[in-house]
Amino acid sequence: MALSRQDVEHIADLARLEIGDDEIADMVAKLSQILGMVAELGAADTSGVEPMAHPLEMAQRLRPDEVTESDHRELYQQNAPDVVDGLYRVPKVIE
């Protein structure tokens, strides 16, 4: 499975990841190698097999819809790179 440079740039765009000019050739080669390895699965007969949803076949647990957490905004925002008045600041998104 060989990917082109354009394929990798498209995937990187979907993943919101910039790939530098110095990284792209190596990334194209190694991703092609990895996808070549996983392509082995194509030959496996999976007709009539249900895809696994949980390794131990457990169902998702639900809890009552009650408030369990208190407000920790200030504490949590101590890790934020740029905060103003309790809000996260980002570059301008609308003109």
Add this chain to the structure above:
Amino acid sequence: MPRPTLAELSRALAAGETSSRELTEAALARIAAGDERLNAFINVCADEALAAAEAADRRRERGEAGPLTGIPIAHKDIFCTAGIATTCGSRMLENFVPPYDATVVQRLADAGVVCVGKTNMDEFAMGSSNETSYYGPVRNPWDVERSPGGSSGGSAAAVAGGLVVAATGTDTGGSIRQPAALCGVTGIKPTYGRVSRWGMIAFASSLDQGGVLALNAEDAAMLLTAMSGFDPRDSTSAEEPVPDYVAALHGELAGRRIGIVREFFDDGLDAGCAAAVREALGVLESQGAELVEVSLPKIGLSVPTYYIVAPAEASSNLSRYDGIRFGYRHPDAATLEELYKLTRKEGFGAEVKRRILTGTYVLSAGYYDAYYLKAQKVRQLIADDFRRAFAEVDLLAGPTVPTPAFRLGEKLDDPVQMYLNDIYTIGANLAGLPAASVPCGFVDGLPVGLQLIAPAFGEALLLNAAHRYQQASDWHHAQPEAG
């Protein structure tokens, strides 16, 4: 003289022969002296450790100590520690100081365990050599030119190198068992859901599981008993009672059937490793276990299955690193889009980027059915293989890793060769099963691991068999020469 085990330190503390302060100071001194050589630690928290040791000693004076109270250990730097930097081996989290403790950290702290520091690891646990860490590779204490394995390589090297008596780890595709094997220590990955994932930085959520690396099965059992159990804050935590794993260590192996996995003794297995593992199986047989050959016909598909499922989940989990709420942020982005892209370009290393892109690709429109859905079907077939095998036997056994520790740099430029290092370990993750690696010999002076796999929630039997083996062998006592 063999170094003291966790159980021996526990007895010495109970007898008043030593204090937590003394043990903690000694561990910090060993790290200060030995870690320049191994690079097993990303962060050492001496002040917090000494304060916790004092608290443990006071607790003992009050008569409130348990078996783990005052024991210094290390946590893999994937577990959030309140007020102590947690990097996950990444530049992305270089300045991240968690506001809370992971459940594993909290439970061990409640038992009185002292954390001396955070161990090095492959970036976001993605790697089998510890070379993808932003903080530099860990070195194998048996040969510092070689890899300790990964991703819990810092934990394995710290225990093998005698810096700490035990350390926590996580295992998504072999990340506890593979480094345990390559460093000659005992490692156990419990059943999926046995140990809470809350506060354990996510890589692949349907595979990730916390566990321990220790000097022997008894020490691992002591820690696992304290770490395990239901946690309402982890939505996949199992509501299963936790047995006393220490009490279960001594059961007889007579009448137990151990299945030797035929496919694990393939052409890729080093002959010396195969011989060591077969000799270990003979020891289990002499303990009364019955050995039978079993087949897991689809296990050969576990590596390609894993390298679709794990990157897919990783690409989703790692989308949270956006430079806005926490972690690294690129300083010069002009637009929001650029902020995301440049932050992730600079914050992530090459292997993490490969996994994100692989995962994004297999989940993208037009490819989902051919890759992700197909992989989840094959995963079901692999789990069915294990289910059929466990209808016949109590445990499965084989090698942990195909070869002894490889040289640093040897596989770095070939991701597929690196991925194949986990060929015997990935199956247990895909099927959610508990598995352990125990030291079973040496090839050219490098440790070899015996892997044991149990049915879901069979940790007690797993540790029981490992303990019985260690009662009849002394490979786990071997220690590398200090450099």
